[in-house]
Amino acid sequence: MNAFKPVLTEHIHQKDCHTLPFYKSVGGYKALEKVLAMQPDAVIQEVKESNLRGRGGAGFSTGVKWGFIPKDSDQPKYLINNADESEPGTFKDRLLMNKTPHQMLEGMIIASYAINCNTAFIYIRGEFYKEYQLLKKTLAEAYQANLLGQGIFGSDYNLEVVIHRGAGAYICGEETGLIESLEGKRGWPRIKPPFPAIEGYLHCPTVVNNVETLACLPHIINHGADWFKSIGSEKGPGPRLFCVSGTVNNPGVFEEPMGISLKELIFDRAGGIPENKQLKAVFPGGSSSAILTAEEALDVKMDFEDLVEKKSMLGSAGVIVMDETVDMVQACLNIARFYAHESCGQCTPCREGTAWLVKMLTRIVNGQGKPDDIDMLYEITDNIGGRIDFSKGSFGKTICPFGEAVAWPVRSFVEKFENEFRSYIQQVEAVA
Amino acid sequence: MPLLKIDDLEIEVKNGTTVLEAALENGIDIPYYCYHPALEIVGSCRMCLVQVEGMPKLQVSCNTFVGEVPPERKVDGNFDMVVQTQNDLVIQERKNILEFLLLNHPLDCPVCDQAGECYLQDYSFKFGNAHSRFDEDKRVRPNEYLGSQIVINHNRCILCSRCTRFTREISGTSELFVDERGYSSKIAALEDRPLNNLLAGNVADICPVGALLSTDYVHKNRIWNLQKKSSVCQDCSVGCNIDAFYQKRKIFRLNPRENQDVNGYFMCDIGRYGFHRFEDLERVTRPLFKSNGIFSEISWDTAIEKIGDKFNGAEEKVAGVLSPFHTNETNFMLGRFIKGIIGTFPHIEDEEITYPSGFRISSDRSPNKRGMHDVCPSIVDDLASEINDKEIRVIYILDNEIDKEIDETWNKILTKMDFIVVQAYAMTRLAKSAHLILPGLAPFEREGTITNDQGRVQWLRSVLPNNGESRPDWEILNLLYKTGERFSDINELMKGMGEQFPSYSGMTFFKLGDQGLPLNGNLKT
Numbered sequence: 001m002n003a004f005k006p007v008l009t010e011h012i013h014q015k016d017c018h019t020l021p022f023y024k025s026v027g028g029y030k031a032l033e034k035v036l037a038m039q040p041d042a043v044i045q046e047v048k049e050s051n052l053r054g055r056g057g058a059g060f061s062t063g064v065k066w067g068f069i070p071k072d073s074d075q076p077k078y079l080i081n082n083a084d085e086s087e088p089g090t091f092k093d094r095l096l097m098n099k100t101p102h103q104m105l106e107g108m109i110i111a112s113y114a115i116n117c118n119t120a121f122i123y124i125r126g127e128f129y130k131e132y133q134l135l136k137k138t139l140a141e142a143y144q145a146n147l148l149g150q151g152i153f154g155s156d157y158n159l160e161v162v163i164h165r166g167a168g169a170y171i172c173g174e175e176t177g178l179i180e181s182l183e184g185k186r187g188w189p190r191i192k193p194p195f196p197a198i199e200g201y202l203h204c205p206t207v208v209n210n211v212e213t214l215a216c217l218p219h220i221i222n223h224g225a226d227w228f229k230s231i232g233s234e235k236g237p238g239p240r241l242f243c244v245s246g247t248v249n250n251p252g253v254f255e256e257p258m259g260i261s262l263k264e265l266i267f268d269r270a271g272g273i274p275e276n277k278q279l280k281a282v283f284p285g286g287s288s289s290a291i292l293t294a295e296e297a298l299d300v301k302m303d304f305e306d307l308v309e310k311k312s313m314l315g316s317a318g319v320i321v322m323d324e325t326v327d328m329v330q331a332c333l334n335i336a337r338f339y340a341h342e343s344c345g346q347c348t349p350c351r352e353g354t355a356w357l358v359k360m361l362t363r364i365v366n367g368q369g370k371p372d373d374i375d376m377l378y379e380i381t382d383n384i385g386g387r388i389d390f391s392k393g394s395f396g397k398t399i400c401p402f403g404e405a406v407a408w409p410v411r412s413f414v415e416k417f418e419n420e421f422r423s424y425i426q427q428v429e430a431v432a
Numbered sequence: 433m434p435l436l437k438i439d440d441l442e443i444e445v446k447n448g449t450t451v452l453e454a455a456l457e458n459g460i461d462i463p464y465y466c467y468h469p470a471l472e473i474v475g476s477c478r479m480c481l482v483q484v485e486g487m488p489k490l491q492v493s494c495n496t497f498v499g500e501v502p503p504e505r506k507v508d509g510n511f512d513m514v515v516q517t518q519n520d521l522v523i524q525e526r527k528n529i530l531e532f533l534l535l536n537h538p539l540d541c542p543v544c545d546q547a548g549e550c551y552l553q554d555y556s557f558k559f560g561n562a563h564s565r566f567d568e569d570k571r572v573r574p575n576e577y578l579g580s581q582i583v584i585n586h587n588r589c590i591l592c593s594r595c596t597r598f599t600r601e602i603s604g605t606s607e608l609f610v611d612e613r614g615y616s617s618k619i620a621a622l623e624d625r626p627l628n629n630l631l632a633g634n635v636a637d638i639c640p641v642g643a644l645l646s647t648d649y650v651h652k653n654r655i656w657n658l659q660k661k662s663s664v665c666q667d668c669s670v671g672c673n674i675d676a677f678y679q680k681r682k683i684f685r686l687n688p689r690e691n692q693d694v695n696g697y698f699m700c701d702i703g704r705y706g707f708h709r710f711e712d713l714e715r716v717t718r719p720l721f722k723s724n725g726i727f728s729e730i731s732w733d734t735a736i737e738k739i740g741d742k743f744n745g746a747e748e749k750v751a752g753v754l755s756p757f758h759t760n761e762t763n764f765m766l767g768r769f770i771k772g773i774i775g776t777f778p779h780i781e782d783e784e785i786t787y788p789s790g791f792r793i794s795s796d797r798s799p800n801k802r803g804m805h806d807v808c809p810s811i812v813d814d815l816a817s818e819i820n821d822k823e824i825r826v827i828y829i830l831d832n833e834i835d836k837e838i839d840e841t842w843n844k845i846l847t848k849m850d851f852i853v854v855q856a857y858a859m860t861r862l863a864k865s866a867h868l869i870l871p872g873l874a875p876f877e878r879e880g881t882i883t884n885d886q887g888r889v890q891w892l893r894s895v896l897p898n899n900g901e902s903r904p905d906w907e908i909l910n911l912l913y914k915t916g917e918r919f920s921d922i923n924e925l926m927k928g929m930g931e932q933f934p935s936y937s938g939m940t941f942f943k944l945g946d947q948g949l950p951l952n953g954n955l956k957t
Contacts, residue, residue, distance in 0.1 A: 169613070186610065191475035191495050345591065345610070345617035346476040352532035355615035359568035376565065383528040386489065396489055397525070399475060 004231070006255040007239040008215050012099035018134060020141040023102035029147060031221035035110050036155045043114040047217065050225035053236045055092075056082055056173075056210030057286065057315045058401070059304050068197035069115045069205045078206040079112045079120040080182065081214055084166050084173040086125060087286035088338060089318030092241035093211035095253050097124075097131040100215070101138040105161070107214030109147065110221060112159050115207055120161045123178050126168045135163055170342035174400045175208040176200075177344065188346045189400035212241055232258030233303035236314075242302065244270040246321035247277070259303040266297070266321055277323040281416070285315025287335050288405030290412035312412070328420045332413035333361040339406035347398040353384035354406050369425035374418060381411040434500045434512035442511070447500060451493035451515050452480055462517050463526060463555045465533075465640045466592040467494040470697050470789075471601055477533075477592050479555070481525050485514040490525055493517070523559060530560040536571040538587045546642030548655040552590065573618065578608065579627030581647050581701070582635060586618050589643035595619060595635040602698065603631040604788035619643070630785065630793060633704045637687055638697075648705055649685045658684055662946045663893045664882060665703035666757065666875050669796040671884035672699040673946070676707075676876065676895040683707045683876060683895065691947050693888060700785075700793050709834060710874050713858035717900025720869040727869070732901065736911050738868055742826050742851045743912075747771040751819055755830035756798035758905060759880025759892060760807050760936070761922060763800070764929045765909035766830060767808030773822060774808055775815025777837045794885055798833065799892075803883030806951075807933055816841050825849055830905065831856040831863070831872065838862055855908055857899075871902035880906065880922065881944065883951065890948030891941050 011017045011026055023029070035043055048063025069077055081104070085093040096104055112120045124132050139161055142148045150158045164182055166172045172181040176190035179201050200206020216238055220228045229237045240258050242265055245251045249271030256265065262284060266272065273279060282297040283289055290312040292300065300310050307314050322331065340354035357380055364373055385407020386397050396404045414421055433444040436454055445454045450473075455462045465477035473495050481490040485507050498513050507514045516522060534556060541547040573586035596608040596619065607627045611620035621627045627635070636646040658677040665672040665686070672695035677685040686707060688699035719735035720727040730738075743750055752770030754763045756779070767774050784795035805811060812818045819827070827849050831837075838846065838861060846852060846865045854866035857874040879894040898904075906925060910918050919925040923940065930937030935951045943949065 188474075188476075191473065191492070193495070193497075340615060341613075343614035345612075345614040346474070346593075348476070348478050348529055348532045348590070351591065351614055351617065352535050355571075356532075356535060356566065356568065363568065370567070383532070397478060397481070 004239075004257050007219050007231075008096065008100070008103065008212065008241060009253070009255045012095065017099050018101055018138070020102055020138075020145060023100070027222070028102055028218070029106055031218035032106050032109050032147070033153055035113055035221055036153050036157060040114050040116055043110065043221070046225050047114070047220060050220045050228040051235070051237055052213065052216055052220060052228065053238075053304065054210055055212035055216070055240070055317070057087065057288075059236060059314060062209065062213055065197065065209075066111070066115050066207055068195065069207060070198065073205055075204040076119065077115050077117040078201045078204055079108060079115060079117045080175075080178065080201065080206060080208045081108050081120065081122045081211060082173060082175065082178060082208050083122055083124040083128070083131075083211050084178060085128075085211070085316075086170040086173045087288065087316040087318055088335075089243060089245050089283060089320040090286050090316040091243050091245075092253050092317070094128060094131060095241070096211050096215050097128070097135060101135055102142070103218060104211050104215045105138060105142055105147070107209075107217035108161065109152070109159055110217045111207065111209060111214060113157055115205075117207075118158050118160065120159060121182060121201075122161065122163045123172070123182055124163060124165055125173075126166045132163060132165055139163065169344070171344040171400070171402060174402065177400065178208060179206060186344075188344050189402075191399050232256075232260075233301070233305065236304040240302070240317055242269075242317045242319055244319045244321065246282075246319075247273055247323040247326070248321050249274055256302075259301045259306070262292075262300045262302055262319070263298045265302060265319060270319075270321070273321065273323050277325065279321065280324045280326055281322045281328065283318065283320035283409070284310075285313050286318035287320065287338065287409060289313045289315045290408045291416060293416050312408075328413055328417040329361070329365055329424050332410055332417075333358070333365050335413075336361055336406065336410050339402070343402060343406070347403065349384045350398045350403045350406070353380055353403075356380055357384075357406070357410060364421065364424050367424070367427060369421070371425060373425060374414060374421055377414045377421075378411065381407040381414075385411070434498045435510065436498050437507070437511045437514045439516065439518055445498050447498075449498050451482060451484070451491075451496045451498060451513070454498060455493065455515075455517060460517055462493050463551070463559065464494060465551060465590055466594060468594050468597075468638055468697075471594060471597040471638075474593060474597070477529070477590065479526065479529050481522060481529075483516040483519060483522055485516075490522065526555070526559040527561060530556055531565070533590050534560065534564065535566045536587065537590075538570070538572075540588075543651075544585075544588065544642040545645055545650055545655075546588075546639075550642055551640040552588075571615070576620075577626075578619070578621040578635075578644075579629075579632050581705075582627050582632055583645045583647055583650065584619055585643050585645065588641050589619055590641055591617055591619070592640060594638045594640070595644055598631075598635055598638060599627070599629070602634070602787065602789040602791060603629050605629045605631075608635070630700045630702060631698060631787065631791065633701045634688065634698045646685075648708075653679060653684050661893055661895045662689055663876075663895055664799070664890045664948075665699055665706075666799040666882070666892070667703040667706045667797060668700075668794040669799060669801055669885035670695065670792055670794050671799055671882060671888065671890050671948075672703055673890070673948075674699060674703070678876075678895055681896055681899075682711075689946070693947065693950075694884065694886075694890075696789075696791065698791055700791075702793065702797075707876060710858075710876065713834065713860070713874075715858055715874075715899055715902075716856055716863060716869050716871045717902050718871055719901070720871075722867050732903075732911070735868060735870060739828075739853060739912060746826060749822070749824055750826045750828060751775070751815065751822075751824045753777060753815065753827065753829040753832075754804050754808055754811065755832045756796075756801035756804050757832055757875070758804070758830050759800065759878060759882055760803040760889075761880040761925050761929065762830065762878075762905040762909065763804045764807040764932075765906050765925070766828065767810070768932075769909055769912055770828065772824060773812055773815065773818050774810060775812040775818065776804070777815075777832055777842060778839065780833070780836055796885060799884070800882040802885050802887065803881070803889070806883060806935065807929060816845055819845055826851045826853075828853045829855065829862065829866070831858075831860065834858065835861050838865070855905055857902065870908050871900065872905040872908060873898060873902055877902075879904065881926070881939065881941075884948075887951040888948050889936070889939060889944060889951060891944040891946070 172187040181187040279294040345351040385404040464480040475492040673689040673691040752774040856863040
């Protein structure tokens with residue numbers, strides 16, 4: 001493992017690493033040149049074989065997703081780069097955009113070529129204003145160098161890239177919410193079917209890929225699917241950017257192979273916990289993943305399979321570390337409040353349920369909890385997100401996975417730290 | 433065709449039918465709120481969840497399409513889809529959704545206009561919990577006007593978004609939208625564009641709960657006090673199908689009734705609120721004869737005698753004024769009776785409006801111009817000048833649109849007349865000009881057939897009872913005929929009309945039913 005050399009972030013500490021000349025000097029756009037000589041189907045095949053799985057959160061196979069785009073349709077196809085990075089504890093895409101925007105752009109052009117798309121979008125989180133300004137320069141550089149526009153690299157392939165800034169809603173990171181937003185509508189996720197690959201942006205076939213996913217593409221093309229598969233875990237291979245935050249000495253983004261142990265990530269890369277406090281809990285994949293206890297956290301590999309086995313998920317690989325001083329009931333309220341604020345309000349369970357959770361948790365934190373509240377928290381979270389049954393897949397009850405994104409973490413807090421909830425409630429009983 | 437098994441029912445359905453449609457068509461009650469057959473499917477209320485075999489999650493039946501699957505994927509080797517709508521899992525999920533919907537609901541059914549026809553009330557009663565587990569404060573918001581005639585009670589709103597989709601997709605006016613987000617979401621109208629389009633009243637109809645209210649009906653009555661009759665709107669030549677809700681002699685509300693060949697699911701506010709203009713009229717309920725400028729009541733027999741006195745021997749000099757506001761039967765009877773000339777008052781045109789969804793308000797704001805011409809082909813183009821040319825001195829007039837019928841020209845014509853008979857239900861300007869008024873029925877009391885501008889014959893059913901001695905308009909005209917030539921009832925009349933005008937032959941109320949029939953010979957089948 002120690003022999004691993006960063007792939008996506010190899011050059012981020014070098015001067016002017018965001019510029020086109022620098023990127024070209026380290027082999028940038030070689031993959032694009034190669035791709036333009038390939039058949040689009042061959043590109044899709046290569047990516048399928050690499051077993052690259054989406055880095056946005058759901059972990060769906062990128063090649064398979066591309067394969068859903070109808071070949072016989074004469075509608076325009078669209079690629080959307082999902083740069084609406086909003087998951088709490090996740091800040092990897094921002095780094096990639098800041099430091100190696102051309103790597104992401106090269107990935108976008110490769111993906112666009114593969115799905116026969118001539119207009120691609122970057123949907124960037126509204127708050128990323130600096131990155132937005134930088135990306136505008138990146139695009140200008142690319143157009144100037146004929147990496148975008150008409151007849152790229154002397155081929156007959158054309159591609160326009162448009163940047164669109166989001167207006168600050170978490171839900172616009174959900175791909176169909178994003179598409180609605182991009183169409184100028186309210187960011188309400190769409191009911192599926194139809195899936196975006198069939199009817200996406202303006203009812204045309206559309207692929208939505210995450211920034212990090214796209215950034216992997218040039219490397220897969222350059223080094224081949226076998227090379228990619230040789231990195232990290234077998235079922236979800238490749239390098240991965242882990243964002244470690246919370247109570248650690250050295251928070252930040254760490255590029256590691258899939259399957260690195262969470263223990264190593266926290267105690268080695270992130271420098272452990274300040275003042276040698278005890279580890280209490282960890283979100284392994286952003287705040288919408290079920291929380292892990294210290295015991296679980298010290299015994300888990302950071303890949304899709306192992307985390308699912310622990311009834312959590314890799315999600316966006318946003319690792320949030322909590323030490324022994326963290327009050328889990330308050331942390332749970334904090335999370336619930338975030339999701340209640342960000343619920344789009346379309347589906348009944350999510351709109352009403354998230355607010356109910358917040359009201360109930362607030363009451364508990366304010367010392368007015370009741371013994372029944374614990375059971376109610378289980379029931380409400382089940383009714384919003386469905387009971388998690390990993391053998392049968394998710395049991396979500398809403399149009400998009402937001403319901404699960406609030407229900408699972410909140411439920412996991414109650415499940416794993418029930419005694420803390422009970423002690424809040426018992427304080428009340430003692431006073432009474 | 434795909435074979436669908438839904439509960440114990442095995443049905444063949446059209447490819448691409450949704451589970452919800454299939455269920456509703458086959459009498460299986462799946463509850464739903466956000467779904468409306470005329471609107472885009474959003475699947476957001478989550479009420480219509482059902483269990484589909486082979487799918488891990490419950491599926492919203494409004495967006496689950498049944499299609500033919502290859503033999504190896506058929507369930508039990510036979511079915512293209514197998515759906516459970518009544519099992520414990522599904523019923524429990526309905527309970528859960530209802531619990532969420534009722535968290536912030538004020539439960540004010542006793543003062544809610546929707547009570548008695550409220551899907552939230554009905555489904556809560558059927559599936560919901562008897563007690564609330566919600567111990568927190570409810571979200572409370574004041575009512576707001578969305579437009580001049582639509583009020584929203586936010587506390588009752590379940591955010592199904594039917595109304596916003598209606599203004600986007602049906603009226604195309606887009607006044608309504610969901611403001612704020614998540615738990616704070618609420619229906620709002622754009623600040624500079626209140627909900628004042630002519631289809632606005634429909635949002636109160638399609639609201640499945642008591643959130644959107646028409647100020648015209650709010651707190652006026654309770655639905656269980658009202659009786660309902662299907663009829664047809666008489667405010668333009670489209671002939672939207674309606675349900676009229678009334679108590680005793682008063683109409684309280686008109687609602688559109690589905691007819692895919694006419695109005696779809698909707699009606700306009702001109703028709704919806706149009707009934708009020710008949711309310712405060714001074715009614716005529718007995719035959720009235722004017723002598724020395726003063727009307728006095730006379731009997732029907734005397735009235736008919738007086739007409740005989742004036743008409744007999746001078747038949748060629750009598751003019752008849754037909755009315756596009758009257759039924760085919762009434763116009764037919766008058767047209768047949770008059771031997772002189774027949775025609776109409778000048779036609780009043782208004783604005784023609786067509787909405788993006790195809791919904792239309794006709795410029796012809798009378799219900800039966802087409803039918804009147806069909807059954808009275810000898811209508812003259814310019815009755816006024818014909819009357820002058822032929823020196824007509826006796827005229828028989830069917831009432832028209834209230835106080836809009838006579839202009840300057842006609843005023844002059846009427847003052848020259850020796851004898852004017854007006855068949856009317858109210859003391860309008862026209863009626864006042866008469867020498868003899870025969871009390872007919874008001875628009876919502878009439879029964880007969882009317883033909884819309886697309887050539888569809890529809891059954892105009894009477895909603896309200898007759899007043900006093902007033903009689904159906906066709907029957908009054910029937911009295912003018914000699915005893916042997918009279919029709920025994922309206923069915924005989926329709927038969928007679930059909931004999932004379934073959935496109936109307938074979939027509940009966942029974943055949944027309946509540947959806948009507950197109951002309952062009954279909955009536956015979």
